[in-house]
Amino acid sequence: LPLPESAEQGVMVGLEEFRLEPVRVDLFGAHPHLVVFGDGQCGKTNLLRGIVEGLLEGRSPRDVKLAVVDYRRALIDLASTDHVVAYTYTSEMTAQLATEVRAELRRRMPPTPATLTSPLESREWEGPHVVLVVDDYDLVASPSGNPLNVLTDVLAQGRDVGFHVLLARRVS
Numbered sequence: 001l002p003l004p005e006s007a008e009q010g011v012m013v014g015l016e017e018f019r020l021e022p023v024r025v026d027l028f029g030a031h032p033h034l035v036v037f038g039d040g041q042c043g044k045t046n047l048l049r050g051i052v053e054g055l056l057e058g059r060s061p062r063d064v065k066l067a068v069v070d071y072r073r074a075l076i077d078l079a080s081t082d083h084v085v086a087y088t089y090t091s092e093m094t095a096q097l098a099t100e101v102r103a104e105l106r107r108r109m110p111p112t113p114a115t116l117t118s119p120l121e122s123r124e125w126e127g128p129h130v131v132l133v134v135d136d137y138d139l140v141a142s143p144s145g146n147p148l149n150v151l152t153d154v155l156a157q158g159r160d161v162g163f164h165v166l167l168a169r170r171v172s
Contacts, residue, residue: 009024009026009028009029010024010025010026010027010028010029010054011024011025011026011050011051011054011055012024012054013025013047013050013051025051025054027051027055027129027131027164027166028055028129028164030159032158032159032163032164032165033155033158033164033165033166033167034051034165034166034167035165035167035168035169036048036166036167036168036169037168037169037170037171038168038170038171039170039171040170044135044136044168044169045074045075045135045168047168048075048133048135048166048168049075049077049078051166052066052075052078052131052133052166055131056081056083059083061082061083061128062128063128063129064083064128064129064131065083065084065085065128065129065130065131066078066081066083066084066085066131066133067084067085067086067088067097067101067130067131067132067133068084068086068087068088068133068135069088069089069094069097069132069133069134069135069140069148070087070088070089070133070134070135070136071089071090071135071136071139071140072089072135072136072139073089074135074136075133075135078133086100091140091142091144091145091147092147094140094147094148095147095150098147098148098149098150098151099150101130101132101151101163102150102151102153102154104127104130105130105154105157105161105163106154108125108126108127108161108162109154109157109160109161125160125161125162127162128162129162129163129164130162130163130164131164131165131166132148132151132163132164132165132166132167133166133167134148134165134166134167134168135168136168136169136170137167137168137169138169138170138172151165
C-alpha cells in the first residue's frame, strides 16, 4: 500500500480494483460501523487487527477504548494494549460487557428534547470513542442466544454517542 497521506481520514485497508487508489475505512466519520464477511481462513481476523492498529495509531486511551469479543482468542495480542477495557471469550463475559457498554452509551444520549431544535444542539458527548471489535460473530450469535442483543437499540445512534462496531463473520 502507498504511504498514508496525513490529510486523508480513516485506515487504509487495500486498493480499489479499477482505479488502484487506496480504500479507507473511517469509523469515526459518516459510517460508524463495519461488517466484514468472508469464508474461513480468508483473513477476516487479520483485517480486524489491521483496522484496530490503524484506529489506535496516534490516539491515546483517552481518545479510543476497545472492547474485544474473541471466542477463538485469535486477537488475544490486542488484550495487552492500554486501549482495551474488556476482552471476552465466553457468552457470560460478553453479556456482562454488552450490558456495561449499553449503560455507558445510554448516559451519552441527549435528554428528552424540549423543542424540535434541541436534538441538534445536544449531540455533544464526552469521553472516548468506544469500539466494539467482534471476531467470528457466527460463534457469538448462537442458537442458545446472542449476548450482544442488548446493544441493538444503541447501534443507530453510534455516530452520535461515539460507539463503533467492527464485526467479522462467516458468509454462511
